[in-house]
Amino acid sequence: QSVLTQPPSVSGAPGQRVTISCAGSSSNIGAGFDVHWYQQLPGTAPKLLIYGNFNRPSGVPDRFSGSKSGTSASLAITGLQAEDEAEYYCQSYDNSLSGLYVFGTGTKVTVL
Amino acid sequence: QVQLQESGPGLVKPSGTLSLTCAVSGASMRSGKWWSWVRQPPGKGLEWIGEIYHSGRTNYNPSLESRVTISGDMSKNQLSLKMTSVTAADTAVYYCASTDEDGSAEYWGQGSLVTVSS
Numbered sequence: 001q002s003v004l005t006q007p008p009s010v011s012g013a014p015g016q017r018v019t020i021s022c023a024g025s026s027s028n029i030g031a032g033f034d035v036h037w038y039q040q041l042p043g044t045a046p047k048l049l050i051y052g053n054f055n056r057p058s059g060v061p062d063r064f065s066g067s068k069s070g071t072s073a074s075l076a077i078t079g080l081q082a083e084d085e086a087e088y089y090c091q092s093y094d095n096s097l098s099g100l101y102v103f104g105t106g107t108k109v110t111v112l
Numbered sequence: 113q114v115q116l117q118e119s120g121p122g123l124v125k126p127s128g129t130l131s132l133t134c135a136v137s138g139a140s141m142r143s144g145k146w147w148s149w150v151r152q153p154p155g156k157g158l159e160w161i162g163e164i165y166h167s168g169r170t171n172y173n174p175s176l177e178s179r180v181t182i183s184g185d186m187s188k189n190q191l192s193l194k195m196t197s198v199t200a201a202d203t204a205v206y207y208c209a210s211t212d213e214d215g216s217a218e219y220w221g222q223g224s225l226v227t228v229s230s
Binding site: 034044046097104 | 148150157158159160171172173174207212214215216217218220221222223
């Protein structure tokens with residue numbers, strides 16, 4: 001049911017920069033709805049990483065940054081660390097079919 | 113610190129009703145937040161189920177709306193999820209979360225695995 005498409009996986013060496021894309025459409029990201037990002041470690045609940053396209057909750061390192069343009073959004077991780085190895089999901093609102101919140105397909109980040 | 117704790121049966125028979133409760137502590141459900149349910153089938157992604165506001169207003173995922181009811185007991189500071197006519201496809205970890213107006217969920221429960229099987 002995911003209407004937000006993410007790459008299945010991205011990888012990088014420690015210290016490198018990786019980006020995760022989130023492709024949407026005119027009924028969600030392109031309609032101006034906010035994008036949020038979550039990090040999910042194995043066996044744990046998702047953790048809010050970015051809200052409102054580019055804002056970080058208290059305690060989230062500034063190595064994580066979000067951006068949005070047109071019908072897509074991106075999450076960048078700079079100075080990649082071993083602890084960043086996790087699944088990442090984007091989220092937005094979709095105003096088709098009576099409206100609902102939608103999550104991206106998820107991206108596994110592997111630290112080489 | 114806001115904490116959420118899901119509870120309920122871990123096994124439900126096909127065609128039965130799934131019932132979960134989420135106890136909220138560290139915040140009042142009457143605060144200006146929405147309270148949501150999200151699920152995640154084993155090895156798969158996240159799916160938004162629905163949400164409730166302290167006024168009782170609810171919003172549901174259209175694909176689940178006919179089978180789902182979210183309710184809240186503000187006096188007990190807890191919310192509930194009921195899903196009828198379940199099938200194996202409803203097997204998932206069910207999370208409750210507190211959600212801001214923009215849909216971002218900062219606080220999550222640890223999740224409750226519900227398996228639909230005879």
